[in-house]
Amino acid sequence: MTTHSKRRTVAKLLAPLVVFGLVAAACGSDDDSGDSGAESGSDTTEASGSESTGTEATDAPAPDGPTIRLRGQDFSEAITIAEVYGQYLEAKGYDVDILTPAGFRTEAIDGLTNGDLDLIVDYIGGSQAALAPDAPPSADPDEIVAVIGPAYDEIGATLLDYSPAVDGDAFVVRGDSEATTISDVAGLDYVLGASSQCPERPQCLIGLEDPEIYGITFADFVTLEFGPLLGEALASNEVDAVIWNTTAPQITEQGFKVLEDDQGLFPAQNIAPIITTEVLGAYGDQLAADLDALSAMITTDDLLAWNTQTDIELRESDAVATEWLQSKGLL
Amino acid sequence: MAVALPEQTAVPRDIGFFEWFFDADTWTGSGGIIESLIDTVLLCAAATAVAALFAVPIAAVLAHYRKAQVTSTWLVSLSRAVPTFAIAALLVPWSLRRGWGFEPWPIFIALFLLAVVPIYLNTYVAIREVPEESVDAARALGYGESAVLGRIEFAMGASLILAGVRVAAIQVVATEPIRAFLGGDGLGRYVRDGFGQNNTTLVVGGIVLIGGLAAITGLLFVFLERLVLPTGVRRLVRHQGERQP
Numbered sequence: 001m002t003t004h005s006k007r008r009t010v011a012k013l014l015a016p017l018v019v020f021g022l023v024a025a026a027c028g029s030d031d032d033s034g035d036s037g038a039e040s041g042s043d044t045t046e047a048s049g050s051e052s053t054g055t056e057a058t059d060a061p062a063p064d065g066p067t068i069r070l071r072g073q074d075f076s077e078a079i080t081i082a083e084v085y086g087q088y089l090e091a092k093g094y095d096v097d098i099l100t101p102a103g104f105r106t107e108a109i110d111g112l113t114n115g116d117l118d119l120i121v122d123y124i125g126g127s128q129a130a131l132a133p134d135a136p137p138s139a140d141p142d143e144i145v146a147v148i149g150p151a152y153d154e155i156g157a158t159l160l161d162y163s164p165a166v167d168g169d170a171f172v173v174r175g176d177s178e179a180t181t182i183s184d185v186a187g188l189d190y191v192l193g194a195s196s197q198c199p200e201r202p203q204c205l206i207g208l209e210d211p212e213i214y215g216i217t218f219a220d221f222v223t224l225e226f227g228p229l230l231g232e233a234l235a236s237n238e239v240d241a242v243i244w245n246t247t248a249p250q251i252t253e254q255g256f257k258v259l260e261d262d263q264g265l266f267p268a269q270n271i272a273p274i275i276t277t278e279v280l281g282a283y284g285d286q287l288a289a290d291l292d293a294l295s296a297m298i299t300t301d302d303l304l305a306w307n308t309q310t311d312i313e314l315r316e317s318d319a320v321a322t323e324w325l326q327s328k329g330l331l
Numbered sequence: 332m333a334v335a336l337p338e339q340t341a342v343p344r345d346i347g348f349f350e351w352f353f354d355a356d357t358w359t360g361s362g363g364i365i366e367s368l369i370d371t372v373l374l375c376a377a378a379t380a381v382a383a384l385f386a387v388p389i390a391a392v393l394a395h396y397r398k399a400q401v402t403s404t405w406l407v408s409l410s411r412a413v414p415t416f417a418i419a420a421l422l423v424p425w426s427l428r429r430g431w432g433f434e435p436w437p438i439f440i441a442l443f444l445l446a447v448v449p450i451y452l453n454t455y456v457a458i459r460e461v462p463e464e465s466v467d468a469a470r471a472l473g474y475g476e477s478a479v480l481g482r483i484e485f486a487m488g489a490s491l492i493l494a495g496v497r498v499a500a501i502q503v504v505a506t507e508p509i510r511a512f513l514g515g516d517g518l519g520r521y522v523r524d525g526f527g528q529n530n531t532t533l534v535v536g537g538i539v540l541i542g543g544l545a546a547i548t549g550l551l552f553v554f555l556e557r558l559v560l561p562t563g564v565r566r567l568v569r570h571q572g573e574r575q576p
Binding site: 229235 | 430
């Protein structure tokens with residue numbers, strides 16, 4: 001009797017474990033489908049690649065060279081950017097391997113350095129902070145290129161032309177704020193919310209409080225994880241201003257506004273492809289020209305539109321990328 | 332007034348752990364270790380205490396009447412299957428929209444749910460496992476139901492119940508640092524800032540402080556268990572080795 005009831009008890013106690021196992025298995029198979037999706041993606045582009053060689057305006061023969069391994073940083077905008085560059089190159093007939101997105105800037109630059117990756121796309125101001133943290137940040141992209149170009153050369157990579165598309169820091173306030181520029185915030189006794197890096201960065205809290213730049217005294221500083229939490233905190237008056245990024249779709253979605261950086265504190269954050277010099281050399285000028293042509297076509301509004309589709313409408317990055325490339329006649 | 336920015340945010344990356352840890356500025360002031368420690372201890376104590384006041388009576392009464400043995404155990408255990416961080420993170424927007432701010436409700440509720448599990452389970456087992464002879468003897472002496480529960484079962488199970496509270500308290504202390512990732516502070520700030528600023532010293536400092544507090548919490552409960560138990564029960568517990576927590 002007791003053993004029987006005990007056995008039932010055990011079975012019932014194990015039930016959640018079984019459920020958990022099923023959930024875990026489901027998660028696992030999800031990953032698998034992601035992989036197979038990437039494979040099938042390369043299959044289809046092989047086909048379209050052979051097509052596009054015939055229709056290409058430049059009439060260039062199918063480029064011949066090593067596989068270009070490309071990996072997006074692990075947040076939605078970067079994943080979409082990687083898909084856009086990857087699918088574009090595949091359509092041009094290059095042999096491309098779009099790897100599963102992982103890590104952030106550090107991992108991307110490490111990948112270039114130790115030969116795990118051939119192509120990354122990064123924000124130039126961020127690249128400078130990583131490669132030359134002591135160089136003064138600049139709102140002028142050409143000044144940043146002058147710093148990070150040689151720095152990338154040193155690790156055997158080449159910085160190609162930057163895109164007009166910018167995803168930089170944004171000083172965001174509620175729509176009803178009386179301020180229109182960051183300087184206006186000086187007398188408003190605002191509470192600022194930003195990531196834990198902000199207090200130690202010259203381009204963030206240090207610069208905002210620096211009397212020679214903005215000289216703002218904030219009523220308080222709240223450390224907030226980057227992401228939608230920033231919007232929630234702003235909307236609920238927990239903070240009065242947050243440091244976000246210019247292409248965050250929630251800014252317009254939630255009726256916030258971006259204040260003008262009238263003192264040019266935030267560094268230029270144009271996106272730019274960086275490719276290993278070895279692979280670039282193997283393909284010759286054609287590859288650089290193709291990548292530059294694509295970079296020139298992407299705008300900040302495109303980034304915002306992609307983020308809206310992936311983060312608000314919850315669409316897949318690769319589908320968003322394909323659609324954009326098709327709309328531009330690149331696929 | 333200039334914002335009292337915590338000293339910790341400006342900790343240089345190449346500072347050694349001991350140099351940082353034994354610097355007086357690390358401990359005092361806004362965002363210092365002392366303030367963070369007080370924040371953490373208050374929240375942990377509140378969450379554990381409320382969880383104990385909530386779970387012990389319910390579990391004791393249910394166990395006394397042998398009710399809901401499987402269902403309640405299963406339900407309580409199931410709540411542990413949802414990560415505490417997920418619960419707190421889900422509650423944050425809810426709390427913000429109601430104008431209650433980041434703290435204390437989301438993190439408090441999440442820690443409360445975390446603490447309820449071991450307290451409930453231990454209390455239930457403690458009451459249920461009281462030897463039937465003791466209960467029968469009490470009844471023979473004319474004890475009513477509430478006296479059996481309060482003076483026999485509760486007293487004899489006190490050691491296990493307290494052990495449950497101890498486990499809960501340690502888990503709460505070890506989990507509380509997630510609050511720093513959800514708009515709060517406390518000792519978790521060192522882990523958060525350390526990760527954010529790529530500063531290993533801060534991360535290690537956070538781990539040492541949180542781990543140290545958890546260890547001290549465990550020790551305190553050992554003393555508490557000795558204080559609270561009546562001599563007779565302590566002797567009995569020593570007698571029945573397997574009931575030692």
